Amino acid sequence: MKIDYLQSIALGALQGVSELFPISSLGHSVVLPRLLGWDIHQNDDYFLAFLVATHLATALVLFGFFFRDWMRILAGLGRSLRDRGIAPGDTDARLGWLLVVGTIPAGLIGLLLEHPLRSLFASPRTAALFLIVNGGLLLGAERLRRRAPERPDGDPDARIADELTWRSAVGVGTAQALALIPGISRSGAAMGGGLLAGLSNEDAARYAFLLATPIIGAAAILKLPDLLGPAGDGVRGPALVGAVFAAGSAYLAVRFLMGYLRTHTLTPFGIYCLLAGAAATVAIAVT
Amino acid sequence: MNKERAVNVAAVVVGVMLLVVAGFYFAESASSLPSWLPGHEAGSSHHHVKHGIAALVVALGLGVLVWFRTGPQTRAAAGR
Numbered sequence: 009m010k011i012d013y014l015q016s017i018a019l020g021a022l023q024g025v026s027e028l029f030p031i032s033s034l035g036h037s038v039v040l041p042r043l044l045g046w047d048i049h050q051n052d053d054y055f056l057a058f059l060v061a062t063h064l065a066t067a068l069v070l071f072g073f074f075f076r077d078w079m080r081i082l083a084g085l086g087r088s089l090r091d092r093g094i095a096p097g098d099t100d101a102r103l104g105w106l107l108v109v110g111t112i113p114a115g116l117i118g119l120l121l122e123h124p125l126r127s128l129f130a131s132p133r134t135a136a137l138f139l140i141v142n143g144g145l146l147l148g149a150e151r152l153r154r155r156a157p158e159r160p161d162g163d164p165d166a167r168i169a170d171e172l173t174w175r176s177a178v179g180v181g182t183a184q185a186l187a188l189i190p191g192i193s194r195s196g197a198a199m200g201g202g203l204l205a206g207l208s209n210e211d212a213a214r215y216a217f218l219l220a221t222p223i224i225g226a227a228a229i230l231k232l233p234d235l236l237g238p239a240g241d242g243v244r245g246p247a248l249v250g251a252v253f254a255a256g257s258a259y260l261a262v263r264f265l266m267g268y269l270r271t272h273t274l275t276p277f278g279i280y281c282l283l284a285g286a287a288a289t290v291a292i293a294v295t
Numbered sequence: 296m297n298k299e300r301a302v303n304v305a306a307v308v309v310g311v312m313l314l315v316v317a318g319f320y321f322a323e324s325a326s327s328l329p330s331w332l333p334g335h336e337a338g339s340s341h342h343h344v345k346h347g348i349a350a351l352v353v354a355l356g357l358g359v360l361v362w363f364r365t366g367p368q369t370r371a372a373a374g375r
Contacts, residue, residue: 088363089359089362091366091367092362092363092365092366092367093363093366093367112352112353112356115349115352116349116352116353119345119346119348119349119352120345120346120349122345230345230348
């Protein structure tokens with residue numbers, strides 16, 4: 009079997025947590041199999057098919073977790089399209105278009121550069137090094153943040169819509185594209201960008217998760233034929249199990265992070281990435 | 296033609312061109328694409344679906360932009 013059920017449980021649970029924690033799921037899914045001596049490689053067709061299932065599960069969990077927000081946002085988008093403008097004070101419509109504006113550059117870069125970047129940077133050694141870079145980016149974003157990491161009052165979606173400019177939305181969205189490099193975290197790049205744009209930690213995390221949902225979901229749906237086609241032969245069972253564990257761990261991760269980041273910063277995740285990246289670099293070098 | 300109108304017309308023209316380009320990417324294999332389009336590759340039967348989606352997304356984005364720019368709120372703001 010290409011991926012056994014024990015591996016699928018471990019990789020699924022890891023994917024769910026590391027996709028949402030700002031620590032790079034792609035980096036971990038490249039480095040971990042190498043450290044454990046598993047014969048699984050990032051560019052193998054069956055592994056990509058497996059990842060489709062776990063990503064889809066993660067996107068569904070995110071959509072479900074923020075379901076009420078999404079319903080408000082979608083209604084706001086519909087209102088603004090109907091009225092051919094964003095009404096003053098319609099924060100749901102504004103947040104919706106901020107998400108659209110942020111999603112387009114990341115989506116375009118992903119569509120056009122995902123394959124070449126994955127081919128270029130998919131070695132465990134490179135992923136471990138970029139994990140260190142990711143740690144540096146998180147610590148740098150905390151240092152350069154425009155606002156103290158307080159817990160503000162009021163509607164978080166309205167705060168985000170008020171604080172973010174169109175330019176910063178494009179910037180945060182584009183920063184997500186850095187995650188095409190294994191080792192750089194999508195949620196970390198978006199959270200860091202949010203901090204630089206003036207959001208609190210909690211709001212930056214919320215915006216990062218809202219921004220991640222269409223990107224992760226669309227990427228998974230686009231690649232669903234890989235899972236259902238010949239590349240998925242012999243992987244669909246483990247992929248289903250992996251998806252269930254990814255969903256469970258993603259739910260716990262987003263629940264934890266939305267609470268944790270009300271009062272804490274990204275610094276522990278940055279330190280973790282520095283240490284894990286350095287340890288993985290050494291381990292890969294000596295094995 | 297004033298500047299506002301010129302921008303809108305340009306966005307519509309580029310958007311329609313991108314829709315045509317998206318159609319090429321969806322319908323034609325890499326070898327059948329016009330040589331000036333990114334992704335053209337002689338002898339390849341691969342369909343650049345992702346390129347097509349990218350062109351479609353940008354075309355839709357331009358369409359929405361023009362939709363808003365020609366809406367009553369924008370016109371009212373411009374007339375003030």
